[in-house]
Amino acid sequence: MTGGEYGDGTRSVHAGLPAPEPGQPFLPGPVFAAPYHLDPVTGPARDGYGRPDNPTRRLLEAAIGELEGGEARAFASGQAAITAVLMAVLRPGDTVVLPSDGYYTVRSFAASTLDQLGVRVSYVPTAGPHPSFDGVRLVLLETPANPGLDVCDVAALSVAAHAAGALVAVDNTTATPLGQRPLDLGADFSVASGTKALTGHSDLLLGYAATRDAGLLERVTTWRTQTGGVPGAFDAWLAHRSMATLDLRLARQSANAAAVAMALAARSDVEHVRWPGLPDDPSYVVAERQMRRIPGLVSVDLGSAERVTAFLRASKLVFAATSFGGLHTSADRRAQWGDSTPEGFIRISCGVEDTADLVADITAALDAAA
Structure with missing residues (x-):
């Protein structure tokens, strides 16, 4: 333990685990349910239907949130998570700045869907130079960039973006939260594909978005609930199990x-x-x-x-x-x-x-x- 916080290995092993209970496993098995029993009088409590909530997914989100330093929401893939952030924040007439050398599917989505919705898209290399962010609604950074591995200064760019009234999202897929904590560096969102190194066994698709802003979290959660891009219970359990290593x-x-x-x-x-x-x-x-x-x-x-x-x-x-x-x-x-x-x-x-x-x-x- 250093400075009151456990090391990365300890945090990875214990992230998101429930309190010890005699006779129960360290990590409970996946809960497979679409509907749950409801109280005939009061109706749904926490779990009523599997799309908006699932106890296995909640444990995974708690684990990711602990490592990222915020509240997390899990998605069916990294692309689903990035799409949720873009669509929850952007409106027609807004401007978004994207990395010209980042994940190509994000650029493809921007060139088709965002453009058709009237969102203006600007592309900037990860290594810069970065223009003024005046009039920009969202700046998406990917650092290190995939696949060229350029790195940008998240803290400096966050200060510049916030001064201009823009939000900042960082694609943290390549680094993982043990390599870099974008929220600590001033970003509003950390978003990533959990398919890659986070889970690391090449056997599942997963994404997540993490933030410390309750309002932004609510908007992303609402988007996920209404569009249905949730991971299955078994994938969520596999991901949580894999994160321990x-x-x-x-x-x-x-x-x-x-x-x-x-x-x-x-x-x-x-x-x-x-x-x-x-x-x-x-x-x-x-x-x-x-x-x-x-x-x-x-x-x-x-x-x-x-x-x-x-x-x-x-x-x-x-x-x-x-x-x-x-x-x-x-x-x-x-x-x-x-x-x-x-x-x-x-x-x-x-x-x-x-x-x-x-x-x-x-x-x-x-x-x-x-």
């Missing part, structure tokens, strides 16, 4: 990313390497000041799609797969999904394999693909 998983993933990034940076046949923990990375200074730990993602350009294919075929430990943050190391060539990246650009998501084994495998695969 978050600190352990992140420690190994970050260590692996550091070793992989240094090994790649030392090669003359690798065109470009990004990891905010490298001292010569453009985002290093901000990341070191702002982040509690650097995530297990490394971005690298191998020059061509053909070399990426040869590398993945030669590797025994790196799986070709999208998403990130799981136990197994994977690589995703982003251009194949229509993302605006070079053909040879891949995002490597470092898993929890032994560091020496992973570096040796990647080195051998690159040699074979030369």
